[in-house]
Amino acid sequence: MSLESSSTTVSSLAPKEPLLRLEAVGKTFGTHVVLEDIDLSLAPGEVVAIIGPSGSGKSTLLRCINQLEPPTSGRVTIRNTAIEAGHTPTRRELMALRRSIGMVFQSFNLFPHLTVLRNVSLAQERVMGRSREAADKVSMQLLSRVGLADKAQQYPSRCSGGQQQRIAIARALALEPEIMLFDEPTSALDPELGLEVLAVMRELAEGGMTMIVVTHEMHFAEDVSDRVIIMADGKIVEQGPSREVMRSPRTERAQRFLHAVKDR
Amino acid sequence: MTQDILLNIALGVPWTIALTAVSLAIGMLLGIPLCAMRMSKLGLLRAIANILILTLRAIPPIVWLFLIFFGLDTGYVSFTPFQAASIGLGLITAANMAEIYRGAMAAIHPGQWEATHALGMSTWYRFYDVIAPQLFRVALPSAASYAIGLLKDSAIASTIGVNEIAYQASHVSQRTFRGLDIYAVAGLLYILLSLPIAWASRWADLHLRSRVAR
Amino acid sequence: MNDLLDFWAEHLPAMLDGLLVSVQVTGASLAIGVPLGLVLALMVQSKSKPPRAIALAVVEIGRGAPALILLQFTYFGLPNAGLSLDSFASAVIALSWCTGAYTSEIIRAGLEAVPHGQKEAAEAIGLSHADALRYVILPQALRVSVPALLGFAILMLQASSLCFAIALPELVSQAYLIGSTTFRYMPILFLAGLLYAAICIPATIAVGALERKLGAHA
Numbered sequence: 257m258s259l260e261s262s263s264t265t266v267s268s269l270a271p272k273e274p275l276l277r278l279e280a281v282g283k284t285f286g287t288h289v290v291l292e293d294i295d296l297s298l299a300p301g302e303v304v305a306i307i308g309p310s311g312s313g314k315s316t317l318l319r320c321i322n323q324l325e326p327p328t329s330g331r332v333t334i335r336n337t338a339i340e341a342g343h344t345p346t347r348r349e350l351m352a353l354r355r356s357i358g359m360v361f362q363s364f365n366l367f368p369h370l371t372v373l374r375n376v377s378l379a380q381e382r383v384m385g386r387s388r389e390a391a392d393k394v395s396m397q398l399l400s401r402v403g404l405a406d407k408a409q410q411y412p413s414r415c416s417g418g419q420q421q422r423i424a425i426a427r428a429l430a431l432e433p434e435i436m437l438f439d440e441p442t443s444a445l446d447p448e449l450g451l452e453v454l455a456v457m458r459e460l461a462e463g464g465m466t467m468i469v470v471t472h473e474m475h476f477a478e479d480v481s482d483r484v485i486i487m488a489d490g491k492i493v494e495q496g497p498s499r500e501v502m503r504s505p506r507t508e509r510a511q512r513f514l515h516a517v518k519d520r
Numbered sequence: 521m522t523q524d525i526l527l528n529i530a531l532g533v534p535w536t537i538a539l540t541a542v543s544l545a546i547g548m549l550l551g552i553p554l555c556a557m558r559m560s561k562l563g564l565l566r567a568i569a570n571i572l573i574l575t576l577r578a579i580p581p582i583v584w585l586f587l588i589f590f591g592l593d594t595g596y597v598s599f600t601p602f603q604a605a606s607i608g609l610g611l612i613t614a615a616n617m618a619e620i621y622r623g624a625m626a627a628i629h630p631g632q633w634e635a636t637h638a639l640g641m642s643t644w645y646r647f648y649d650v651i652a653p654q655l656f657r658v659a660l661p662s663a664a665s666y667a668i669g670l671l672k673d674s675a676i677a678s679t680i681g682v683n684e685i686a687y688q689a690s691h692v693s694q695r696t697f698r699g700l701d702i703y704a705v706a707g708l709l710y711i712l713l714s715l716p717i718a719w720a721s722r723w724a725d726l727h728l729r730s731r732v733a734r
Numbered sequence: 735m736n737d738l739l740d741f742w743a744e745h746l747p748a749m750l751d752g753l754l755v756s757v758q759v760t761g762a763s764l765a766i767g768v769p770l771g772l773v774l775a776l777m778v779q780s781k782s783k784p785p786r787a788i789a790l791a792v793v794e795i796g797r798g799a800p801a802l803i804l805l806q807f808t809y810f811g812l813p814n815a816g817l818s819l820d821s822f823a824s825a826v827i828a829l830s831w832c833t834g835a836y837t838s839e840i841i842r843a844g845l846e847a848v849p850h851g852q853k854e855a856a857e858a859i860g861l862s863h864a865d866a867l868r869y870v871i872l873p874q875a876l877r878v879s880v881p882a883l884l885g886f887a888i889l890m891l892q893a894s895s896l897c898f899a900i901a902l903p904e905l906v907s908q909a910y911l912i913g914s915t916t917f918r919y920m921p922i923l924f925l926a927g928l929l930y931a932a933i934c935i936p937a938t939i940a941v942g943a944l945e946r947k948l949g950a951h952a
Contacts, residue, residue, distance in 0.1 A: 324637055354640030361638075365631035368732055369653045378649055379639040431639065578934035579927045580895035582906055587927065590913060591920035672800035679899060686802055690899075699810035707799035707807065714798060 275300045275466055276321065276435060281330030281341070283316055290316045292490045294330065298435070298468065303461045305477035305498065306470045308487035309513055314470040317487070318437050321468070322357045323350060334435075355383060358428030362440040364420045366412040366427070372399070373408040376427045383431065391430075398426040402456050418449030422456055429460075436460065438469040454480075474517055478502040486510045528692045529705055532685035535602075536713065539674045539684055542606045544667055547613020554618040559625070569618070576615035582676050584608040589680045605677035609670065616666055624659040625651075628732070657728040664721030668714045675710070685709055742925050745912050749922075752908030753929055755822075756894040759904065762826045763894075764887055767833025774838035775845065776867075789838075796835025802896045804828040809900040821902040829893060836886055844879035845871065881945040888937050892930065905929060 276298040283291040291313045298304060306314045319325040321332060327341045334353060339345050345353070367375050373395050380391035399405045402422040404415075412420055421441055428436060438457065442450035454473060458480050461467055471477060477484050478498050485495040486505070494501055494510040505511045557569035576584075589604035599607070628651065636646040678687035689706035693699045777789035796804070809824040819827070848871055856866035898906040909926040913919035 322638060324634060351640045351642075354638060357638075359638040361631055361634065363629070363631045365629070365635035367632070367635070367650055369657070370649075379641060382642070382645040382649065383640045427639070574935050574938065575931060578892075578931045578938060580892035580906070580930060582895045582898060583909075583923060583927050583930065586906070586910065586913075586919070587923045591923045593919070672798075675800035675802040676896065678802070686800065686806070689803070690806065693806075693810055698814060699807070700812065700814035703803055703807035703811045707795065707803045710800055710803065711794070711798035 273300075274298055275302075275335065277331075277333040278317075278321070279331045279333070281317075281320055281327045281332060283313070283320055283325060284328045290490055291320065291327070294492060296485070296492070298466060300434075300466055301464045302483065303465075303467045303469070303481045304483045304485060305481035306468065306485045306487060307472070307474070307477055307513075307517075308493075311489075312487040313490040314487050315439050318359075318439050318468065318470055321435075321437060322354055322359060324359075351383070355431055356434045357437060358431060358433035358435070359437045360421070360424050360428055360439065360441050362443050364412075364417070364424045364444075366420055366424055368412050371409050371411055372404070372415070372423050375412065375423060376430050379427065380430050394430055395426070398429055399423070402426050403452075416449055417445045418452045421445065421449075421453045425453070425456055425460075435466045435468070438467065438471070440470050440472065442471065442473055472517075474502070486513060488513065525692055525696065525698070525702065526705065529685060529688045529702065529709070532683055532688035533709065533713070535682060535684040535687075536671070536674050536710075539602065539605055539609070539677055539682060540667070540671045543609035543613050543674070544670055546606060546610030547617050547670075548663070550610065550614035551617025551621055554614055555621040555625075558618055558622055573615040573618055576612050581608065581612055581673055582679060584612060585676060585680050601677065601681040604680060605674070605682050609673060609677070612673075613666070613670060617663070620659050620662045620666065621655065623662065624655045627658050628654050654732045657732050660728065661721055661725055664717055664724075668717050671714055671717070672710055738921055741918065741921055745922060745925070748908050748912065749905065749925060749929065752903060752905035755902065756891065756897075756904040759822060759825045759829065759897060759902065760887070760891045760894045763829035763833050764890060766826065766830040767890075768837050768883065770830060770834030771837025772841055774834055775841040778838065778842065779845075792831070793835045793838050796831045797839070801829070801832050801893050802899060804832055805896055805900050821897065821900050824900055825894070825897045825902050829890065832893070833886070833890060837883060840879050840882045840886065841875065843882075844875035844877075847878045848874045877948070881941055881948060884941045884944070885938075888934050888941070891934065895930075 274297040276296075278294050278296040281291060281294040281296075282289070294317060306317065308314055316325055320327045323332075323339065323345065326344070329341045331341065332339050334356065337349065337353070339349065339353075366372075367378070370378065373392060376395035376398060377388070377391040380386045380394060381388060384391075386394070396405060396408065399408055402425060404419055404422055404426070407415055407419060407423070412423070415423065425441075441457070442453050445453065450473070454476055457467070457469065457476070461480050467481075469476070469481065481498045483495060484498040484501040486493050486501065486507075486509075488509050494505055494507045501510070502514065505514055554569055554572065557565045558573065560566050560569070585605055585608040588608050589599060589601065592599065592604075632650055632654065633646075636650050641649070674682075674684055675686035677684055678690060681687065685706050689702050693702045696702070774789045774793055777785045778793065780786045780789070799807075805825060805828040808819070808828040809821060812819065812824070852870055852874065853866060856870040861870065894904055895906045897904050898910065901907070905926055909922045912922045916922070
């Protein structure tokens with residue numbers, strides 16, 4: 257092995273600087289402990305699926321990342337900015353954080369009184385300061401990318417659930433985030449409509465987007481994500497490369513959950 | 521019924537409409553800060569708003585009108601009947617509107633708030649672009665219903681001398697002693713005036729129903 | 735301050751007399767009006783046209799016309815038709831009409847809130863239409879309607895203040911009388927407001943609490 261080829265191999269093996277890091281993150285509501293001692297790191301371009309039974313704290317974990325729910329303990333670091341629990345981030349910190357993290361919700365949460373185009377453009381204008389023309393141009397590109405350019409002038413109520421969710425993805429992408437968070441994006445959809453959304457998400461992943469997806473879609477978890485995290489009772493019970501975890505889970509808790517979900 | 525008498529009563533119509541409109545405007549505007557106080561994180565502001573709203577709604581409108589017109593009538597400040605009535609009814613409307621706004625806020629899907637937070641929108645734009653437009657649509661039926669009630673309450677202003685329908689009816693009745701016809705016509709006028717509001721509300725509700733996330 | 739309290743103490747008996755009249759006229763109107771409202775609610779749903787038309791007319795006028803006009807119509811207008819009543823009787827008739835109209839809507843909403851399956855179940859076990867209404871539907875409908883009816887009762891007490899215009903010696907009339915003879919309108923009207931608030935505010939809070947409690951069982 258020549259010096260040059262070995263150094264190339266070494267450098268490509270060197271771990272990339274994590275984009276996101278959670279250290280000992282916890283969330284308690286009064287006396288109710290929802291999240292406990294969560295350690296997690298996310299490399300650029302990584303796609304992580306979080307699965308687990310209801311009430312395991314998956315959604316709360318996602319919300320702790322973009323401070324929709326401020327954690328009650330631990331530290332969340334995005335690139336080089338760390339936010340400690342208990343320390344309220346300044347408005348500027350919060351705005352910067354939310355611009356670099358996009359979120360897609362289970363209930364889509366599109367703005368019903370605005371057209372689809374306006375839904376995607378609004379935040380670009382208000383948050384990024386883009387002009388209306390520039391924002392609309394970007395919006396149309398994104399809508400084409402998710403296959404819904406023809407719906408631009410419609411209102412969300414006239415779109416199917418799958419279409420609304422794809423528009424929601426476009427809306428989140430419009431702010432050019434570094435990380436995309438998905439909170440059970442297909443749980444509110446018919447299986448057929450869910451497929452179109454999963455297709456968009458797969459395409460995003462293959463394009464190199466850094467994603468965390470909370471989902472019940474086991475196929476997606478196994479095929480599209482790089483890593484799978486299984487949560488139960490507010491803790492991470494197992495994590496590892498997706499195929500490994502999904503096919504041969506090591507912990508008993510993980511085995512129980514996967515058995516219940518897969519062998520129906 | 522002679523045309524003369526009918527015309528006399530009808531002279532009150534512009535005053536009724538004006539009083540209702542002005543009171544409604546005052547109330548809908550003042551209701552916003554009052555509602556904001558009512559939903560404030562500061563316990564003291566919430567308590568003050570609560571007391572104001574409860575008191576305004578617990579005391580009959582006629583007492584408020586008398587208080588403002590007769591009670592506040594000192595050498596320094598003196599209101600015309602119309603001003604006193606507008607202020608009194610306006611304040612009561614503000615209290616009721618604050619409650620209507622509060623109910624409407626609760627009816628908006630929490631996901632709307634979450635989406636604006638996740639997108640990093642500032643508080644001002646959150647309200648201006650997303651929440652307020654939906655709030656208006658949700659509150660419309662209750663507000664229209666209240667407006668019709670206000671139209672009828674405007675009759676109370678006749679007791680402090682505003683020349684609206686009830687006042688005109690009362691004076692014509694005293695002159696001609698034909699109370700039965702006169703008050704029947706007056707009642708009918710109020711009912712007729714409330715119809716446009718009810719229709720507009722129904723039309724708006726039909727068209728705007730889908731524009732709100734519940 | 736002492737002067738104010740003396741003033742209030744001096745006129746309190748007269749004010750309380752007025753308050754008593756207010757409460758009496760409200761009570762009488764509710765006692766007649768609420769059952770009337772129930773009757774109207776049932777008539778409005780009647781299958782035959784005449785009862786439905788009459789009930790609709792009574793309700794639309796009772797709700798559409800201002801309470802003040804109804805009062806003036808009864809007191810100043812009915813004598814034209816040969817029926818001369820004193821102010822208390824006129825007030826009760828007018829306010830009962832108003833009450834009946836509004837409560838018919840409240841009760842109708844309560845009736846609609848009862849799940850359709852209840853009626854079907856009652857029929858299935860062989861109850862007659864009247865019995866089904868009496869033992870199954872109405873108790874549930876009224877339970878839903880109670881908070882709204884109580885809220886309306888509070889509004890009726892406030893509406894009794896309008897009887898000032900038909901010379902009933904209720905609370906506002908007393909206050910106005912004292913004010914116009916002593917020229918101290920502010921203090922006496924303030925006392926009137928205080929008396930209304932003393933009843934209506936606790937009542938409103940209580941009804942709110944009841945509403946929340948009933949909602950828990952729904």
